[in-house]
Every structure is written in C-alpha cells, then in structure tokens.
Amino acid sequence: MSKTSSKTQKRKLENQKNPLEQILVKGLDKKMDTHGVSFKKDLAFNDTILSVRHLKMFFPLGEGKKLKAVHDISFDVKRGECFGLVGESGCGKTTTGRSIIRLYNITSGSIYFKGFRINAGSRWNEKEIKWSKIKGNNQIKELRQNLKNELSEMDSSPTPESQKEIQDVVKRYQDEIHSVETRISDIRTEQHKKIKQIKYDNRHVSRSLMSRMQMIFQDPIDSLDPRMTVEDIIQEGLKIQGFKNKTQNHEKAVKVLEEVGLISDYCSRYPHEFSGGQRQRIGIARALVMNPEFLICDEPISALDVSIRAQIINLLNRLKEERGLTIMFIAHDLSVVKYFCDRIAVMYFGEMVELATSDELFKHPLHPYTRALLSAIPKPDPLSEKKRKRIIYNPAKEHDYSVEKPSFREIIPGHFVLASDSEMIKYQELIKEEDEANAKKEEENRRLGIE
Numbered sequence: 513m514s515k516t517s518s519k520t521q522k523r524k525l526e527n528q529k530n531p532l533e534q535i536l537v538k539g540l541d542k543k544m545d546t547h548g549v550s551f552k553k554d555l556a557f558n559d560t561i562l563s564v565r566h567l568k569m570f571f572p573l574g575e576g577k578k579l580k581a582v583h584d585i586s587f588d589v590k591r592g593e594c595f596g597l598v599g600e601s602g603c604g605k606t607t608t609g610r611s612i613i614r615l616y617n618i619t620s621g622s623i624y625f626k627g628f629r630i631n632a633g634s635r636w637n638e639k640e641i642k643w644s645k646i647k648g649n650n651q652i653k654e655l656r657q658n659l660k661n662e663l664s665e666m667d668s669s670p671t672p673e674s675q676k677e678i679q680d681v682v683k684r685y686q687d688e689i690h691s692v693e694t695r696i697s698d699i700r701t702e703q704h705k706k707i708k709q710i711k712y713d714n715r716h717v718s719r720s721l722m723s724r725m726q727m728i729f730q731d732p733i734d735s736l737d738p739r740m741t742v743e744d745i746i747q748e749g750l751k752i753q754g755f756k757n758k759t760q761n762h763e764k765a766v767k768v769l770e771e772v773g774l775i776s777d778y779c780s781r782y783p784h785e786f787s788g789g790q791r792q793r794i795g796i797a798r799a800l801v802m803n804p805e806f807l808i809c810d811e812p813i814s815a816l817d818v819s820i821r822a823q824i825i826n827l828l829n830r831l832k833e834e835r836g837l838t839i840m841f842i843a844h845d846l847s848v849v850k851y852f853c854d855r856i857a858v859m860y861f862g863e864m865v866e867l868a869t870s871d872e873l874f875k876h877p878l879h880p881y882t883r884a885l886l887s888a889i890p891k892p893d894p895l896s897e898k899k900r901k902r903i904i905y906n907p908a909k910e911h912d913y914s915v916e917k918p919s920f921r922e923i924i925p926g927h928f929v930l931a932s933d934s935e936m937i938k939y940q941e942l943i944k945e946e947d948e949a950n951a952k953k954e955e956e957n958r959r960l961g962i963e
C-alpha cells in the first residue's frame with residue numbers, strides 16, 4: 513500500500529463510529545480508555561497474543577441435553593510462536609478454533625485477543641448465583657433447625673436471666689442468618705455485574721481487531737464459494753471491512769496470490785478449476801489479504817495428497833517468518849506438528865490433557881493419551897518401527913477420578929498436565945526415570961562414538 517493511501521485508510525478507520533477501533537488505530541499506549549470493554553493491560557503488553565480462559569462450549573441436543581464439545585480449557589498463545597492443538601477427531605479442536613474467531617457464542621469462559629475480551633460466556637456466572645442461593649438457603653434452614661433445637665433444650669422459665677439467655681441465642685442465630693443472606697445477595701450483585709459486562713463486551717467487539725485474526729479451514733472445497741471467482745473470494749473480507757477502492761483491492765488480491773505461489777491470471781477463475789493444494793493456497797491468500805497477525809490453521813493439510821502436504825507446510829512456515837505471524841495449528845496427529853510447532857497442546861474429549869514445548873512433550877510425554885498418540889507415529893528406522901507398539905488409551909483403566917479430582921497443573925516449568933495428586937507424584941517419577949534412561953543412552957553413545 514502506498515504511503516498516502518495508508519494515511520487515508522487510517523483516517524477513514526479513525527472516523528468510524530466504534531471507539532474501540534479508534535483506539536486500535538491510534539495505538540493502545542497513547543490512549544488507555546477502552547470504552548468499557550474488558551481489557552487486560554498485562555496481556556496486551558507482554559508477549560501473549562491470545563488468552564483462552566476456562567473456555568466451555570456446549571451444543572444443545574434438545575430435551576435439555578447438551579454436548580460438551582469443549583469443557584473448561586485454558587491456554588495462552590505467545591506472539592510469534594506456532595502453537596499446535598492436537599487430538600483425535602471429535603475432541604473439540606475445531607470448536608475451539610471457531611470459538612476464538614467468534615463463530616460461536618461461547619457457553620462459558622473468556623477469550624482475550626491482544627488484551628481485549630473478544631468472546632465470553634455467562635453460564636458459570638449464572639450457575640454461581642444459582643448454587644450460592646441453594647447452598648445459602650440450605651445453610652439458613654440448618655441454622656433455623658439448630659436454633660429450634662437449642663431453644664427446646666433451654667430453660668424457658670420467665671426469669672430475667674433465662675429470658676436474656678434466650679434472646680442472646682436468638683440474636684446470635686439471626687446474625688448468622690443475616691450474614692448468609694448478605695453473602696447470597698453480594699454474590700448475586702457481583703455476578704449480575706459480571707454478566708452485564710460479558711454482554712457488553714460481546715456486543716462491542718471491534719471488527720478491525722477481529723480482522724487481525726483469520727482462519728484457514730480444513731476442507732478447501734467446502735470453504736470456498738463455488739459461485740465466486742478467486743478474486744471475489746479474496747476481496748470479500750476487504751469489502752466487509754470497508755475497503756472499496758477497486759484498483760487497490762485488485763492490487764492486493766494479485767499480491768497475495770503471488771505470495772502464496774499462484775499467478776494473477778487465476779483471479780477470474782472459479783474454485784472448481786483448481787486442485788486441492790491450489791484451493792488451500794487460495795484459502796491462505798484470502799486470510800493473508802486481511803493482513804492478519806494471528807492465523808488459525810484447522811487441519812490445513814489433512815484433506816490434501818501426501819505429496820502436496822509438505823508444500824503447504826513450507827508455505828505456512830515461510831509466511832510465518834516473512835510476516836512475523838503467530839499460528840495456531842490444529843492437527844489430529846503428532847507427527848505433523850512435531851517439527852512445525854514450538855508448543856503443543858493435547859486435547860481429549862473436550863479437555864486439555866497436556867501442554868508443553870514440542871521438545872519437552874516428546875522427551876517427557878506424561879499423560880497416557882499423549883503416549884498413545886506418540887505410539888501411533890511410524891518410525892523412520894525399520895528396526896525401531898518393527899519394535900513399535902501401539903498403545904491404546906483407556907481412561908477407565910488409567911485413572912480413578914472418583915476420589916481424587918484431576919486438575920491441569922504445571923509439573924515442570926512450562927509443562928502442564930491434567931492429573932490428580934497421586935498422578936502428579938507418578939509423573940514426577942516418570943520424568944526422573946526417563947531423564948536417567950536418556951543420560952545412560954547418551955553416555956553409551958558417547959562411549960561408542962555415536963553422535
């Protein structure tokens with residue numbers, strides 16, 4: 513974009529009505545008033561580009577039933593990294609991605625992008641009001657019963673002393689009941705305030721902020737409208753954002769097409785004229801034209817021929833370097849993300865079971881599901897491949913969470929795992945054992961002169 517056109521564009525954006533967009537254009541550091549939208553300053557100015565907090569996404573199934581596609585997951589994506597999200601089909605990866613780009617109104621939790629809350633759900637807050645009321649009312653009932661019992665055992669003679677004692681007991685219980693009532697009312701007031709804020713935030717999400725994150729979809733056939741030309745597909749987002757200059761839009765479309773390895777002649781063609789790999793490139797061009805900072809790639813190579821996969825991965829890698837992109841890469845097996853991602857999160861049935869840097873996860877896979885995923889990767893060396901045993905994860909056999917509930921916790925710096933107290937001890941021993949075995953192997957290799 514030329515200097516003057518970028519200036520005009522900036523002025524145009526500044527004149528838009530949404531005050532949040534004005535802040536984003538003028539710069540956050542100059543003006544910190546976020547016009548009532550929840551904003552986490554610490555997230556905006558450290559290296560976290562995206563923060564997902566207690567995300568829950570439930571789909572109603574009718575008759576009061578619901579499908580818990582994502583159940584309470586939290587993670588941060590750091591600026592400039594490639595974050596892998598891995599798990600078998602149906603575990604909630606796409607739902608997580610679609611929640612982040614606001615294709616869903618989430619059930620519960622918050623999602624922050626560049627410090628701003630861009631999606632939030634109020635189910636937890638509503639439950640908090642409900643449970644505090646039920647719990648409080650039960651406490652009050654119990655207190656009233658206790659008062660009754662205590663009074664029945666007291667001396668009820670009309671002497672001033674015993675009357676005074678009775679009054680004291682009644683007063684003590686009344687005070688306790690009053691404090692429970694106050695607590696219920698305080699929780700209700702606090703949660704109502706939070707729910708109001710959630711609704712406000714969801715209504716005031718900045719469109720220009722959202723355009724800085726883009727998603728590349730799994731199926732390059734379904735995700736491109738067959739009735740639109742390649743140029744129209746690429747320009748669609750620009751037009752929605754208010755970029756109406758035809759020449760500039762055409763120039764931008766040509767530029768991104770070339771950036772993804774396609775030629776400008778393709779502008780007037782239709783998606784069905786292209787191969788799977790080319791269609792995925794068009795999908796990437798459509799995302800790039802919005803000049804994103806954060807790209808969610810939802811299994812971008814799963815539907816492609818094996819021979820094309822490496823090309824798309826190389827393209828994404830190059831774009832990441834050249835444009836300084838942050839990428840969230842969704843995949844259903846670990847082999848793809850191993851070399852491409854800096855950190856990897858493993859999901860199982862809507863929950864996050866492990867999160868660590870790529871090296872650390874492969875060095876110390878702790879959760880039995882991660883181990884099962886790892887055992888599914890074929891080994892390049894025929895000898896080890898022959899010895900490879902597939903591990904099947906059976907949660908009922910692996911964990912007994914009826915007594916100890918698990919939580920997602922940091923076992924060594926940067927390495928998180930879903931575990932109970934006793935499992936934490938087991939996993940710590942596992943790390944020690946694996947470190948010792950690795951040290952032994954290295955020592956042996958050194959002795960034999962193998963690098």
Ligand SMILES: Nc1ncnc2c1ncn2[C@@H]1O[C@H](COP(=O)(O)OP(=O)(O)O)[C@@H](O)[C@H]1O
Nearest residue numbers: 571579581599600601602603604605606607608
């Ligand atoms: N729009 C929807 N309505 C109802 N259920 C859905 C919807 N989208 C996804 N699901 C269900 O949510 C679960 C997670 O799906 P998804 O996020 O697509 O998994 P993944 O991408 O890991 O394969 C699945 O059981 C799926 O059937």
Ligand SMILES: [Mg+2]
Nearest residue numbers: 605606607730
């Ligand atoms: Mg999916």
